[in-house]
Amino acid sequence: AQSVTQLDSHVSVSEGTPVLLRCNYSSSYSPSLFWYVQHPNKGLQLLLKYTSAATLVKGINGFEAEFKKSETSFHLTKPSAHMSDAAEYFCVVSDRGGFKTIFGAGTRLFVKA
Amino acid sequence: GAVVSQHPSWVICKSGTSVKIECRSLDFQATTMFWYRQFPKQSLMLMATSNEGSKATYEQGVEKDKFLINHASLTLSTLTVTSAHPEDSSFYICSAIPGTSGIGDTGELFFGEGSRLTVL
Numbered sequence: 732a733q734s735v736t737q738l739d740s741h742v743s744v745s746e747g748t749p750v751l752l753r754c755n756y757s758s759s760y761s762p763s764l765f766w767y768v769q770h771p772n773k774g775l776q777l778l779l780k781y782t783s784a785a786t787l788v789k790g791i792n793g794f795e796a797e798f799k800k801s802e803t804s805f806h807l808t809k810p811s812a813h814m815s816d817a818a819e820y821f822c823v824v825s826d827r828g829g830f831k832t833i834f835g836a837g838t839r840l841f842v843k844a
Numbered sequence: 845g846a847v848v849s850q851h852p853s854w855v856i857c858k859s860g861t862s863v864k865i866e867c868r869s870l871d872f873q874a875t876t877m878f879w880y881r882q883f884p885k886q887s888l889m890l891m892a893t894s895n896e897g898s899k900a901t902y903e904q905g906v907e908k909d910k911f912l913i914n915h916a917s918l919t920l921s922t923l924t925v926t927s928a929h930p931e932d933s934s935f936y937i938c939s940a941i942p943g944t945s946g947i948g949d950t951g952e953l954f955f956g957e958g959s960r961l962t963v964l
Contacts, residue, residue, distance in 0.1 A: 763951035774850070774937055774955040782950040821887065825951030830876070832953060834887045
């Protein structure tokens with residue numbers, strides 16, 4: 732069985748400060764892990780993915796995430812927030828086929844000027 | 845590559861009418877597509893798995909006769925909301941897995957832009 736928990740429903744940061752969005756998962760097999768971003772009334776855009784290669788994954792727009800098996804975590808970080816980063820972020824765990832995909836509840840990121 | 849187009853983006857209809865939403869994979873073939881519903885400030889809820897050439901697989905609690913899914917080709921799946929009512933108003937999103945075997949290599953899903961349905 733798989734599950735994913737996004738530990739914060741809302742995160743607020745000031746522009747130019749670091750971003751940390753937390754995600755913990757559980758899986759009975761080696762999962763693929765993803766972070767997607769959703770802007771209002773839009774579909775989901777892939778930020779980055781982990782698929783058993785390097786544990787530190789770099790994505791688009793300066794985001795990165797580290798897969799930590801011992802902590803069952805896949806936290807999303809960015810060194811410096813930009814106003815355009817304000818959106819909803821989803822942590823997703825999946826099997827390799829994509830048929831068993833579990834979405835986190837989402838974390839709303841607010842960026843203050 | 846791997847672009848999924850969803851149409852229409854916005855639709856407003858009267859109560860009792862039916863609305864069709866299309867999901868197309870533009871540059872790849874997809875045996876399997878997924879349909880989700882998203883309520884405000886909530887995550888995606890899987891409604892059904894659309895399988896090319898066969899019947900869709902619906903999640904528990906989703907009315908098959910209300911939400912008709914047709915996957916007529918390897919690049920097109922449609923969701924028809926029949927006899928729509930205000931409670932059907934929502935944001936509907938589709939996704940697809942590249943590959944005619946229905947098996948991707950990483951589990952990555954490619955999402956459409958979503959369709960906002962408002963039933964008056």
